[in-house]
Amino acid sequence: MRIGVFVCHCGSNIGATVDCVAVAESARMLPDVAFAADTMYACSEPGQLAIAEAIHEHGLDGVVVASCSPRMHEPTFRRAVERAGLNRYMLEMANIREHVSWVGKNKALNTNKAGELIAMAVAKLRNDRPLHSSRFDVNKRVLVIGGGVAGIQAALDCADGGMQVVLVEREQSIGGKMAKLDKTFPTIDCSSCILGPRMVDVALHPNITLYTASEVEDVSGYVGNFSVRIKRRATYVDWDKCTGCGLCMEKCPSRKSPDPFNEGVSTTTAINIPFPQAIPKKAAIDPEACLKFQKGKCGICARVCPTNAVNYKQMDTWVTEEVGAVIAATGYDLFDHTAYGEYGAGRYPDVITSMQYERLMNASGPTGGHIVRPSDGREPKRVVFVQCVGSRDPSIGRPYCSGFCCMYTAKQAILTRDHIPDSEAYVFYMDIRSPGKGYDEFTRRAQEQYGVRYVRGRVAHIYELGDRIVVRGADTLAGEQVEVEADLVVLAVGAEPSKGAPELAEKLRISYDTYGFFMEKHPKLGPVETNTAGILLAGSCQGPKDIPASVAQGSAAAAKVMALFSRDQLESDPQVASVNAARCVGCMKCVQVCPYKAISETEDRFGNPKAQVIETVCQGCGLCTATCPQGAVQLSHFTDNQILAEVTALCPPFPAESFE
Amino acid sequence: MSAVPGRELRIIGFLCNWCSYGGADTAGVSRFEQPTDLRVVRVPCSGRIDPLFIVRAFLNGADGVLVSGCHPGDCHYSEGNYHARRRLELLKHLLPAAGIDPARFHYTWVSASEGAKWQQTVTDFTNRIHELGPAPAFCGASTPEDWAAVALGAANGPGCSDHGGDGK
Ligand code: SF4
Ligand code: SF4
Numbered sequence: 001m002r003i004g005v006f007v008c009h010c011g012s013n014i015g016a017t018v019d020c021v022a023v024a025e026s027a028r029m030l031p032d033v034a035f036a037a038d039t040m041y042a043c044s045e046p047g048q049l050a051i052a053e054a055i056h057e058h059g060l061d062g063v064v065v066a067s068c069s070p071r072m073h074e075p076t077f078r079r080a081v082e083r084a085g086l087n088r089y090m091l092e093m094a095n096i097r098e099h100v101s102w103v104g105k106n107k108a109l110n111t112n113k114a115g116e117l118i119a120m121a122v123a124k125l126r127n128d129r130p131l132h133s134s135r136f137d138v139n140k141r142v143l144v145i146g147g148g149v150a151g152i153q154a155a156l157d158c159a160d161g162g163m164q165v166v167l168v169e170r171e172q173s174i175g176g177k178m179a180k181l182d183k184t185f186p187t188i189d190c191s192s193c194i195l196g197p198r199m200v201d202v203a204l205h206p207n208i209t210l211y212t213a214s215e216v217e218d219v220s221g222y223v224g225n226f227s228v229r230i231k232r233r234a235t236y237v238d239w240d241k242c243t244g245c246g247l248c249m250e251k252c253p254s255r256k257s258p259d260p261f262n263e264g265v266s267t268t269t270a271i272n273i274p275f276p277q278a279i280p281k282k283a284a285i286d287p288e289a290c291l292k293f294q295k296g297k298c299g300i301c302a303r304v305c306p307t308n309a310v311n312y313k314q315m316d317t318w319v320t321e322e323v324g325a326v327i328a329a330t331g332y333d334l335f336d337h338t339a340y341g342e343y344g345a346g347r348y349p350d351v352i353t354s355m356q357y358e359r360l361m362n363a364s365g366p367t368g369g370h371i372v373r374p375s376d377g378r379e380p381k382r383v384v385f386v387q388c389v390g391s392r393d394p395s396i397g398r399p400y401c402s403g404f405c406c407m408y409t410a411k412q413a414i415l416t417r418d419h420i421p422d423s424e425a426y427v428f429y430m431d432i433r434s435p436g437k438g439y440d441e442f443t444r445r446a447q448e449q450y451g452v453r454y455v456r457g458r459v460a461h462i463y464e465l466g467d468r469i470v471v472r473g474a475d476t477l478a479g480e481q482v483e484v485e486a487d488l489v490v491l492a493v494g495a496e497p498s499k500g501a502p503e504l505a506e507k508l509r510i511s512y513d514t515y516g517f518f519m520e521k522h523p524k525l526g527p528v529e530t531n532t533a534g535i536l537l538a539g540s541c542q543g544p545k546d547i548p549a550s551v552a553q554g555s556a557a558a559a560k561v562m563a564l565f566s567r568d569q570l571e572s573d574p575q576v577a578s579v580n581a582a583r584c585v586g587c588m589k590c591v592q593v594c595p596y597k598a599i600s601e602t603e604d605r606f607g608n609p610k611a612q613v614i615e616t617v618c619q620g621c622g623l624c625t626a627t628c629p630q631g632a633v634q635l636s637h638f639t640d641n642q643i644l645a646e647v648t649a650l651c652p653p654f655p656a657e658s659f660e
Numbered sequence: 661m662s663a664v665p666g667r668e669l670r671i672i673g674f675l676c677n678w679c680s681y682g683g684a685d686t687a688g689v690s691r692f693e694q695p696t697d698l699r700v701v702r703v704p705c706s707g708r709i710d711p712l713f714i715v716r717a718f719l720n721g722a723d724g725v726l727v728s729g730c731h732p733g734d735c736h737y738s739e740g741n742y743h744a745r746r747r748l749e750l751l752k753h754l755l756p757a758a759g760i761d762p763a764r765f766h767y768t769w770v771s772a773s774e775g776a777k778w779q780q781t782v783t784d785f786t787n788r789i790h791e792l793g794p795a796p797a798f799c800g801a802s803t804p805e806d807w808a809a810v811a812l813g814a815a816n817g818p819g820c821s822d823h824g825g826d827g828k
Contacts, residue, residue, distance in 0.1 A: 069685045070702070071677070095700070098688025103779075104696040109668065113696050120699065502734075509736055511679065513773040531678055531736065531772075575704075593707075595738040621737035622708030626747070638704055643713055646701045651670050651720035 002034040003122055004060040006051055007096075007114075008042035008067035014101040019111040023066065023096075026115040030122045034058050042067050043076055051077075052084035061086065062128060064121045066094040066114060072522075087130030089574070089637055092121040116650060123649035127642040131574035136616040138224040139324040140565045141166065145216055145504070148176020149547055150539025151329030152198050153554030154561075158327075159207035161562045166321045167202065168230055169212040173278035175199055176331055180261065180355060182362040182369075184547060185411040186442035192277055192364070199279040209321075212280060217318070219507045222596070222619060223534030224324045224570050234314040235284035237271070241309035244273055244281035248301035248310065257289040259366070263356045265374060266366030271301045271310070276364060285310075325534045325564055327557045328518060330504060332495040332540035335390025335398065343389065343462045343491060349375040350469050351462060351489040354385075354408060361415055371419050373488050376467070380423065380487030383416050384471045385409045386459045387429045391494030400515070402494030404546040406433050409492045410443045413452040425452045426484050428459045428473055436548065455482060462489060495544035508535050517543045528556045536560050575637040576618040577625060579611045583632035586610055590624035590633050599624060668697045669723040669789050673782075674713065676706045676741075679730035682772030684782075692779035695786040698726065705729070706767075707740025711751040718760045721797065724789035727767040728781065734771065741769070763792060 009015035147169030181191035252269035259268035270289035291298035363369035459473040497516035586609030598617040706729025
């Protein structure tokens with residue numbers, strides 16, 4: 001075999017703490033290495049061309065690139081060697097940047113370590129074999145999980161692109177958080193006027209199948225061929241019959257439960273349609289509040305319904321959908337401010353959340369758009385906004401910035417002055433973060449044009465004094481303590497992943513961070529993909545995002561799906577398992593461990609049971625390989641021999657001993 | 661960092677591609693300084709790791725072996741790390757029987773976002789191996805009694821008493 005080794009300086013990223021020239025020199029001593037050189041940027045065009053040239057000039061049949069992480073550039077270099085005529089799997093990488101130059105300080109030790117990592121890569125490469133992909137069909141349907149603005153955008157873009165879309169939403173209606181908003185920054189657009197038509201488009205689009213009040217229960221399969229089990233929660237109303245007339249709501253005697261759509265600032269009936277523009281506009285019963293369910297009597301809604309849609313005996317149902325790609329757009333939840341004892345921990349009625357305030361300002365909200373104090377219904381004359389509640393605070397495990405609170409606070413302060421011209425608005429802030437288009441101008445307008453008073457400093461304490469609320473904090477610019485007596489305090493609560501996000505991530509086999517936000521493939525160059533092929537991200541499930549960013553990512557995810565579906569067949573990854581029938585004793589232990597049911601039982605011509613890997617289904621985890629007591633299953637590109645070759649390169653066996 | 665500079669020990673890490681290898685990358689990207697002794701073998705899943713790889717590394721003279729995969733419940737292949745966990749736990753109990761001090765072996769779970777945890781893991785494990793010193797060399801124990809003595813030595817304390825390598 002003739003191996004070429006290329007040691008990348010990565011500018012000074014590697015070159016500064018690894019002696020790349022010496023490393024290349026030591027690589028020349030390794031068995032089968034016919035050529036070794038150092039290069040400034042292996043991934044650049046001249047770098048890749050130099051690799052190709054060396055392959056031709058020195059007749060190389062395998063290449064080791066010692067550079068950054070293979071998680072970064074393995075595909076790049078695989079393509080490069082392929083262009084030069086080699087099989088793409090005749091490439092190994094030694095990670096001498098993330099694992100060496102960036103974490104070690106001592107140049108001599110780093111150089112030594114880089115040399116050994118290359119020795120391991122060469123040892124593995126000596127056991128590499130060319131691999132070839134097979135092809136499989138793609139099911140060109142896409143599942144979108146979450147019907148907020150990101151999911152709606154993704155679903156519509158895919159559907160307009162001719163894809164069949166299945167949209168699953170946990171709530172009774174689509175629309176997500178945006179449907180609850182009054183106006184949107186920085187244009188003061190009416191939220192439901194811009195979202196409403198999109199929601200209707202979803203309902204009417206011939207390519208979209210909508211399941212609301214539904215949840216994804218199980219996902220199996222792989223890119224191009226996922227199978228998804230969806231639970232459709234019983235709503236106790238037959239939605240095929242319900243016309244959304246609302247008669248049942250008018251007559252329902254149970255009217256005391258807090259209305260979740262209005263964030264609990266008003267009450268609602270046990271049977272209800274969440275809001276007038278709901279899609280689908282169908283009623284559902286909350287069994288917790290329903291007298292029929294709780295006490296066994298009532299049944300008024302069933303009697304008044306003109307279409308006989310109410311059915312107290314309705315059961316959950318399940319559907320299975322086959323799709324080729326999945327877009328996760330499960331959004332976020334608002335931070336629960338009762339974590340803050342110093343802010344009253346939810347005890348004071350006139351300390352409310354930003355979303356509750358939003359509902360109070362909304363013309364279609366419980367007060368018809370009149371801002372009133374929850375305690376006594378009076379119009380507040382002084383409203384204090386407290387920013388960063390549940391953001392940028394490591395002490396409650398929320399060290400990240402939620403991103404949009406600065407902006408929505410400015411919006412709410414402006415609207416407060418619009419609604420109540422003789423009112424005052426104060427904003428306590430840590431920093432103002434307004435980097436979007438037109439954003440900084442907007443926060444400036446709040447201060448200059450609307451006279452909103454911005455006080456820089458964290459609020460230390462909020463307490464009731466008579467019928468007013470006192471907000472005490474520091475003005476760090478003036479360097480003094482400040483106390484503001486307010487009629488209403490609005491906490492700008494931050495964002496956290498939506499409930500159940502980690503469980504969903506586990507079903508989708510994607511990663512999530514400490515908080516539960518889904519992890520993208522690469523923070524810069526793969527922001528909508530995940531590490532699992534065919535699973536894409538949109539909106540705040542990946543991290544807090546405002547509406548423009550959510551919509552942009554929804555469209556981006558749709559574009560990725562369309563690129564995926566532009567091919568009728570996909571190439572499977574040839575790094576799969578295979579069974580050596582001569583060794584297999586038919587114990588079927590491999591069948592039991594394979595998470596993808598990729599191994600089936602067959603017979604040889606004498607009728608002996610043998611295992612067989614279905615190549616297109618195998619995902620290449622290698623569980624079977626480590627399980628087989630006979631060593632009969634091997635995972636291509638990660639065979640026992642290859643891994644042991646790496647071990648041996650690092651720890652050569654003692655001369656006196658042999659394990660062969 | 662107490663790992664002796666200039667004098668490295670042979671520490672092999674088997675890391676799953678999705679979580680821990682990513683975590684090690686994250687540590688690198690964040691420039692979290694670590695001792696340099698560890699060399700990483702990348703495998704697709706911690707479930708791919710045959711315990712024999714680890715034994716083989718030790719028999720070849722490795723001073724320490726570290727295995728890291730995705731947190732249980734968070735496996736890229738759904739359940740590979742559950743299989744890994746059972747095997748590795750069992751292996752830990754069997755190592756003394758092969759004359760290997762189980763303190764030289766450690767398995768843990770590090771996700772792709774946990775760069776700081778990876779730094780800590782590598783630092784702690786490397787320090788531990790430096791405290792134990794280089795692994796004692798195996799010198800042709802042939803009779804069952806020899807092996808029993810080796811095993812007993814490993815079970816009772818760090819390393820095998822009979823073959824006591826340097827650094828003890
Ligand atoms: S585990 Fe090995 S021996 Fe058993 S059926 Fe599978 S391949 Fe055959
Ligand atoms: S490597 Fe083995 S266990 Fe893993 S998916 Fe393929 S056949 Fe199944």
